Amino acid sequence: MxxxxxxxxxxxxxxxxxxxxxxxxxxxxxxxxxxxxxxxxxxxxxxxxxxxxxxxxxxxxxxxxxxxxxxQRPGEEDMARSVGLLIRGRQIRLSALLETREAIEPSCARLAALHRTDEDLVVIEAANDAIAGSGTDLAGFLQANVDWHVAVATASHNELLTGLMMALQKAIYTSTENESFVDEEVRRTAVRAHRTITNAIRDRDPDAAVRRMSRHVHSYAKALLAVDKRTEIDIPDAD
The missing domain is CATH 1.10.10.10 (Winged helix-like DNA-binding domain superfamily/Winged helix DNA-binding domain)
Incomplete structure (x- = not known):
């Protein structure tokens, strides 16, 4: 016993x-x-x-x-840390991470369009500006990109979705440290997509937010998986 x-x-x-x-x-x-x-x-x-x-x-x-x-009560960071440990410990494949993001991020966008505050929009727009102004700074672009997606999830005001997105973004976006993937066209596409999604969230248009986010994350997943077939991608350590 x-x-x-x-x-x-x-x-x-x-x-x-x-x-x-x-x-x-x-x-x-x-x-x-x-x-x-x-x-x-x-x-x-x-x-x-x-x-x-x-x-x-x-x-x-x-x-x-x-x-x-x-x-103190557990927060989104605690959930993200636990999910991050699961991702790395179980060596979750990249395609599964992308499938999960495609499943939940459009819902984040829909809820953000319904529940966002003016303060949420300020954070989302700041990340947009950082992405557009990152130039050739790969690290700056990747961090601003993560900040934008997490800001949209945060604007949903759903703590579970926010925690999941924080963990997924860390794992997925580390894979884009490959310079061959994040080229000038990827940057321009991200800026355009983020702007249209942000506009839908600002206009409180959940249908447009879902549609645009779905298109954005699906296109991203398709492009990244094409690169993944040629390059071994490491999942990041959990903090």
Whole structure:
């Protein structure tokens, strides 16, 4: 019979109390010495449990006199990190990543057209401007491209879609570090496509947003897979 570690049991108990709302976001958990007294576990076990929660994105450890373990709710970054580990650990093939993006990104665009705010548009437009102004800077172009797609997902105001897109974009766009793929025509096409999609989001036209995004990501996937047949592409490390 497998007996769970004491630190796992304590971490599980604290996790449920955090997720249930018993411990409010931004407030500190009981101090280590108090948890030791309450649980009758060693200080080492308590610290290990808190470290587990930190890795899971449920607490933020702050050092110093006013320090401690402060409660935080998981965010899109935590989801993206977990999905990124899955992508790399399972060596998910590029075609599957592109299929997933084709399946969900048009929905991101549709929801963005329905729910975007003026602040969302500012972020999307800033990424557009960065793409157009990247010139021959490959790294600048790729980062601005990632920023634009993530900004559209963020404008959907759907945390699950945003987390997925953050992970997918990191994996997919690292593959375009191949100079032979990101040529001048690819850059011009991206700028044009992004502008038309942005216009649909600005105009709150979900049908146009879906149609234009679908065309954009499908064309991109087709072109990238053609390159992938000739070049081995590595999936990036997860942060």
């Amino acid at each position: 497998e007996v769970p570690k004491a630190s796992d049991v304590l971490a599980g108990n604290l996790r449920e109390r955090i997720l249930s709302g018993e411990f409010v976001e931004g407030t500190p958990l009981p101090p280590e010495r108090e948890l030791v007294t309450q649980t009758r576990m060693s200080r080492t076990t308590v610290r290990e449990a808190l470290r587990i929660l930190e890795v899971q994105g449920l607490v933020r450890i702050k050092a110093g006199r006013a320090g401690g373990a402060f409660v």
